[in-house]
Amino acid sequence: MKANRRNFVKTLGTASIATVLPKLSFSNSPGLVSPGSGKLKLTFWPYDLQLKHTFTVAEFSRDTTPVMLCKLEYEGFTGYGEASMPPYLGESQKSVAGFLNNVDMGQFNDPFRMDEILEYVETVDHKNRAAKACVDIALHDLVGKMLNQPLYKLWGLSPKNTPNTSFTIGIDEPELVREKTIEAIEAPEKLKVLKVKLGRGNDKEMINTVRSITDLPLYVDVNQGWNDKDKALEMINWLKEQGIIFVEQPLPKEQIDDMAWLTEKSPLPTIADEAFQRLSDVARFKGVYSGINIKLMKSTGLREAHKMITVARALDMNVMIGCMTETSCAVSAAAQLSPLADWADLDGNLLISNDVYEGVKVVDGKVTLNDLPGIGILKLN
Amino acid sequence: MKANRRNFVKTLGTASIATVLPKLSFSNSPGLVSPGSGKLKLTFWPYDLQLKHTFTVAEFSRDTTPVMLCKLEYEGFTGYGEASMPPYLGESQKSVAGFLNNVDMGQFNDPFRMDEILEYVETVDHKNRAAKACVDIALHDLVGKMLNQPLYKLWGLSPKNTPNTSFTIGIDEPELVREKTIEAIEAPEKLKVLKVKLGRGNDKEMINTVRSITDLPLYVDVNQGWNDKDKALEMINWLKEQGIIFVEQPLPKEQIDDMAWLTEKSPLPTIADEAFQRLSDVARFKGVYSGINIKLMKSTGLREAHKMITVARALDMNVMIGCMTETSCAVSAAAQLSPLADWADLDGNLLISNDVYEGVKVVDGKVTLNDLPGIGILKLN
Numbered sequence: 001m002k003a004n005r006r007n008f009v010k011t012l013g014t015a016s017i018a019t020v021l022p023k024l025s026f027s028n029s030p031g032l033v034s035p036g037s038g039k040l041k042l043t044f045w046p047y048d049l050q051l052k053h054t055f056t057v058a059e060f061s062r063d064t065t066p067v068m069l070c071k072l073e074y075e076g077f078t079g080y081g082e083a084s085m086p087p088y089l090g091e092s093q094k095s096v097a098g099f100l101n102n103v104d105m106g107q108f109n110d111p112f113r114m115d116e117i118l119e120y121v122e123t124v125d126h127k128n129r130a131a132k133a134c135v136d137i138a139l140h141d142l143v144g145k146m147l148n149q150p151l152y153k154l155w156g157l158s159p160k161n162t163p164n165t166s167f168t169i170g171i172d173e174p175e176l177v178r179e180k181t182i183e184a185i186e187a188p189e190k191l192k193v194l195k196v197k198l199g200r201g202n203d204k205e206m207i208n209t210v211r212s213i214t215d216l217p218l219y220v221d222v223n224q225g226w227n228d229k230d231k232a233l234e235m236i237n238w239l240k241e242q243g244i245i246f247v248e249q250p251l252p253k254e255q256i257d258d259m260a261w262l263t264e265k266s267p268l269p270t271i272a273d274e275a276f277q278r279l280s281d282v283a284r285f286k287g288v289y290s291g292i293n294i295k296l297m298k299s300t301g302l303r304e305a306h307k308m309i310t311v312a313r314a315l316d317m318n319v320m321i322g323c324m325t326e327t328s329c330a331v332s333a334a335a336q337l338s339p340l341a342d343w344a345d346l347d348g349n350l351l352i353s354n355d356v357y358e359g360v361k362v363v364d365g366k367v368t369l370n371d372l373p374g375i376g377i378l379k380l381n
Numbered sequence: 382m383k384a385n386r387r388n389f390v391k392t393l394g395t396a397s398i399a400t401v402l403p404k405l406s407f408s409n410s411p412g413l414v415s416p417g418s419g420k421l422k423l424t425f426w427p428y429d430l431q432l433k434h435t436f437t438v439a440e441f442s443r444d445t446t447p448v449m450l451c452k453l454e455y456e457g458f459t460g461y462g463e464a465s466m467p468p469y470l471g472e473s474q475k476s477v478a479g480f481l482n483n484v485d486m487g488q489f490n491d492p493f494r495m496d497e498i499l500e501y502v503e504t505v506d507h508k509n510r511a512a513k514a515c516v517d518i519a520l521h522d523l524v525g526k527m528l529n530q531p532l533y534k535l536w537g538l539s540p541k542n543t544p545n546t547s548f549t550i551g552i553d554e555p556e557l558v559r560e561k562t563i564e565a566i567e568a569p570e571k572l573k574v575l576k577v578k579l580g581r582g583n584d585k586e587m588i589n590t591v592r593s594i595t596d597l598p599l600y601v602d603v604n605q606g607w608n609d610k611d612k613a614l615e616m617i618n619w620l621k622e623q624g625i626i627f628v629e630q631p632l633p634k635e636q637i638d639d640m641a642w643l644t645e646k647s648p649l650p651t652i653a654d655e656a657f658q659r660l661s662d663v664a665r666f667k668g669v670y671s672g673i674n675i676k677l678m679k680s681t682g683l684r685e686a687h688k689m690i691t692v693a694r695a696l697d698m699n700v701m702i703g704c705m706t707e708t709s710c711a712v713s714a715a716a717q718l719s720p721l722a723d724w725a726d727l728d729g730n731l732l733i734s735n736d737v738y739e740g741v742k743v744v745d746g747k748v749t750l751n752d753l754p755g756i757g758i759l760k761l762n
Contacts, residue, residue: 112530114537115720147528147535149493154535156495156524156684279695283664303537307691314660314692339496 040105040117042135044070046093049084049325049352053170053180062087065325068096068131069356072138074111079142079374080357082333083134084297084324084348091130099124099131111142118303129277129300136301137333137375144374151336151376152369155306161339162367165346166195166219171202174209181213187350192365193217193245195345199225203235207242219343221248224274229258233265240267246318246343248293249273260288269318279304282311291318291342296334297326309340323348332359333375338367356380421486421498423516425451427474430465430706430733434551434561443468446706449477449512450737453519455492460523460755461738463714464515465678465705465729472511480505480512492523499684510658510681517682518714518756525755532717532757533750536687542720543748546727547576547600552583555590562594568731573746574598574626576726580606584616588623600724602629605655610639614646621648627699627724629674630654641669650699660685663692672699672723677715678707690721704729713740714756719748737761 049065068083085091102124108117121135144151152159167184169177184191196210199222210218220239226232232250239247246269251259253275263270269290276285277298285292292312299305305321312319321341323331326348338344344367349355359377361368370376430446449464466472483505489498502516525532533540548565550558565572577591580603591599601620607613613631620628627650632640634656644651650671657666658679666673673693680686686702693700702722704712707729719725725748730736740758742749751757 112534112537113539115542116539118537143537147530149528153493154528156493156499158494158497161496283696307695310688310691311695314688315664 038075038109040108040111041073042070042100042103042105042138043073044068044097044100044134046097047327047356049327050354051325051351052353053351065352066093067326068093068100068134069327069329070100070134070138072105072111072135072142074142074146077142077145079111079138079140079145080329080377080379081134081136081138081141082327082330083130084326084330085130086324089130089297089324091128095128096131096134099128100134103135105135111139111146114139114143114303118301122300130297132300133296133330134301136303137296137330140302140333140336141374141377148373150369150371150373151302151333152339155336157336157339159339159369162335162369163338163341163344164192164365165344165362165367166193167191167347167350168195168197168221168345169206169210171197171200171206174205177206177209178213181210185214185216189350189362190364191216191362193219193343195219195221195248195347198222204238207239207244211242215243218242218244219246219248219345220244221273222250224249224252226250227252227255229255229262232262236262236266236268244268246271246290246320248320249275256288263287263289266290271318271320273322279308279311282308282317283315286315286317289317291320293320293322293345294337294341295322295324296330297324302333302337305334305337306340309337313340318342320345322346325351327352327355328357328359328377329375332357332377335360335367335369336375338369419456419490421489421492422454423451423481423484423486423519424454425449425478425481425515427478428708428737430708431735432706432732433734434732446733447474448707449474449481449515450708450710451481451515451519453486453492453516453523455523455527458523458526460492460519460521460526461710461758461760462515462517462519462522463708463710464511465707465711466511467705470511470678470705472509476509477512477515480509481515484516486516492520492527495520495524495684499682503681511678513681514677514711515682517684518677518711521683521714521717522755522758529754531750531752531754532683532714533720536717538717538720540720540750543716543750544719544722544725545573545746546725546743546748547574548572548728548731549576549578549602549726550587550591552578552581552587555586558587558590559594562591566595566597570731570743571745572597572743574600576600576602576629576728579603585619588620588625592623596624599623599625600627600629600726601625602654603631605630605633607631608633608636610636610643613643617643617647617649625649627652627671627701629701630656637669644668644670647671652699652701654703660689660692663689663698664696667696667698670698672701674701674703674726675718675722676703676705677711678705683714683718686715686718687721690718694721699723701726703727706732708733708736709738709740709758710756713738713758716741716748716750717756719750 047067066085070081072079083096248271271291271293272289273293294305319341320343322345328349331349357377428448447466451462453460464477629652652672652674653670654674657673675686700722701724703726709730712730738758
């Protein structure tokens with residue numbers, strides 16, 4: 001079949017299209033639908049994020065987070081991606097580099113074929129979720145840039161529907177918690193909700209300390225720090241009275257029956273985090289947790305995260321979108337999905353002092369998307 | 382940060398982007414992300430499809446199908462949509478016109494905000510699924526045209542992954558069934574699979590007649606025509622030996638417990654059609670049927686159909702994409718999703734003699750997508 005190529009000229013904001021209709025051409029064979037002659041090219045480099053404050057959760061403390069940054073190039077367009085490797089995920093700059101070195105993106109000449117490309121990436125190794133997210137984010141950024149549209153727009157979402165984001169208060173001595181809470185509520189982002197880490201035995205002290213400073217709604221994240229379901233229920237009943245919105249990962253991820261019991265009795269929604277990684281996990285947590293905390297570094301990126309949201313909604317489960325400590329790259333990528341979420345915890349870039357991108361902002365406490373194409377970031381410097 | 386707005390010029394196939402970085406602008410308020418000053422404008426008109434052959438299923442026969450065609454205009458772009466109203470769906474040209482007259486699309490100035498627009502359309506009336514599909518299809522076609530890309534490409538799908546489509550053989554006397562089967566296997570589309578309607582008491586005669594002509598794999602659609610689960614299982618065991626691939630809607634939709642029993646025992650996948658309409662139905666049919674037959678006129682269009690596929694896959698259910706008797710408009714729209722389906726029954730446009738669009742084709746039996754933007758159709762005349 002013979003066909004003429006369309007000539008398409010588009011200027012941002014106003015669009016015009018030549019009305020000469022093309023002859024139908026068909027595309028069962030790869031490469032027929034307007035991919036250029038180019039190949040995808042992946043480059044990556046390690047980076048260490050400096051945390052503004054030592055970060056303490058139920059199991060450990062740290063001052064830095066290793067990440068891997070990447071770019072995916074195609075015919076003059078560049079998409080950016082990121083893998084974040086907090087120690088508890090079992091990935092490192094070495095393991096991610098090892099994975100990415102084995103990814104042959106040069107075999108693909110059409111970045112729009114995301115299903116094909118990401119199915120291939122999935123087969124490179126069964127592990128390395130963060131490394132897969134790095135590629136997925138860069139691919140989405142690239143395609144969004146080629147279409148000159150932000151991803152949220154390509155997904156049909158309204159930017160006004162973004163939720164507020166929480167800012168995390170780690171576990172510490174009361175005086176430091178007080179300081180961090182004051183800093184948080186006085187931050188230029190005008191936060192409307194905080195997330196308090198619990199699970200190290202000083203839960204009531206933590207909440208009371210934060211409550212001595214602010215009446216803002218609070219999320220609570222236990223990071224598997226409780227293990228007795230009756231005590232957990234007792235604590236949740238108390239938290240309910242303190243203006244808490246939900247409780248994240250109250251019990252160890254293995255205690256599934258206890259968790260189903262707790263969710264049934266709990267006056268607050270319960271959210272799965274550590275218990276839950278991939279799309280195939282969502283349906284079996286129906287009735288075990290009220291909802292799920294989706295993070296790109298667990299889901300292997302945006303494509304699977306988007307599907308997770310669809311499935312969770314169909315099962316009447318709550319959706320939270322979270323992040324690791326990350327630059328504005330991965331946080332801005334996650335933010336593109338946030339109009340679909342009940343709650344957001346997208347403070348990863350606010351916790352670091354050496355960001356290398358500018359992207360999504362928190363304005364009056366709300367995740368605020370911009371009109372840049374792709375994941376919506378600019379490279380700094 | 383200081384920056385100028387991008388000047389972006391793109392030519393299909395080769396792309397260049399000015400590297401001057403834009404100033405970040407934020408878009409919580411509606412209308413900030415490059416919608417033009419235009420409003421969406423919906424126009425619709427009735428049309429009667431002429432069937433090439435009288436169409437007979439378990440319950441009735443007919444020679445025409447009423448449809449409603451529509452267009453959605455925005456700043457020089459036009460998207461096309463269609464509602465098909467076979468009698469058993471309870472919609473008519475009158476009911477669809479009544480619904481569409483109540484849809485105020487002029488309130489929207491950004492067609493990309495599909496969630497917002499289609500959530501509004503959903504609220505206009507709780508019924509009228511075909512009318513909602515009409516708007517949804519036109520909106521998807523419009524947005525695809527504005528981006529100058531086929532929908533399958535915007536969804537990250539590879540056109541080479543489309544399935545074969547079946548062609549339907551209705552219930553009739555052996556001589557006519559023989560004639561129709563010969564016509565089907567000699568058709569220029571070189572069909573690789575046929576779908577045989579059963580459920581009127583002459584099941585074995587129907588299959589034997591088709592089998593006297595061809596060894597092609599067959600789908601079977603009972604249209605709720607059986608009602609005894611033991612006899613149904615006996616028949617399915619026989620059908621398995623005749624090279625049948627799956628059995629669609631064997632029992633009346635109300636017989637849910639019987640259906641779960643049958644699915645567990647059946648050597649062939651069972652597919653829900655009449656039993657199943659919307660996204661919220663999918664999860665409760667896990668374990669009742671092996672899979673679902675998604676049709677745009679049931680799902681209210683492409684957006685919800687796409688979500689249904691995601692949910693069905695996450696629940697390890699089979700996915701079939703089907704259609705009503707429709708022009709190439711609605712069939713081509715459904716075909717955009719077909720790379721995600723196990724099986725397709727997209728013969729609606731092949732059954733009519735007065736199509737008004739050209740779009741998806743069946744080539745060597747396979748659903749074959751073109752590179753036209755949106756749903757991939759051209760208006761004839």
